[in-house]
Amino acid sequence: MTDTDDRPMKALYDHCITVFDEMFKEAEPEVDISIADVNEGEAPSGYMIWTGHTTQLFARLGMATPYYTTVMQALKKMSCVEQVKRGGGNSMSKWRLVRRPEEEFFEAAEKLKKPVQGGQKALEQQVRDLNQRVLTLEDMVQDLIQADKVA
Secondary structure, eight states: HHHHHHHHHHHHHHHHHHHHHHHHHEEOOOOOEEGTTTTTEEEEEEEEEEOOOOOHHHHTTTTOOOHHHHHOOOOOOOOHHHEEOOOBBBBOOEEOOOOOOOHHHHHHHHHHHHHHHHHHHHHHHHHHHHHHHHHHHHHHHHHHHHHHHHH
């Protein structure tokens, strides 16, 4: 691959880092009450939780809206973030920050892409092929029936 082929993927990876780092700056430690000692209060779980409007986060970072879905999907595929609570309207979403994006995870996640269009086309071709085989068999059966009637 040439550098020009890598550029869109490199840009996506850079956007993932930018978004994750900004979320991390604004995040607070997750509190896990199930492991808390009653006398000491709540204990942190080790994860950071970012709460906010993700679309507003992208706007603050000066990133175009079309990047939103691609970047968030990439972060989820790399297991960098997990959605704890879905936001919408005035309600803010909550995201657990699991790990910072790394190139190895990014490259592995990109290889998991399924060619939806190609897969769909292949299935359509298989259906056409099977349909043609059935038509051929029906013609053969019809010919045998006709030959049996004549004899």
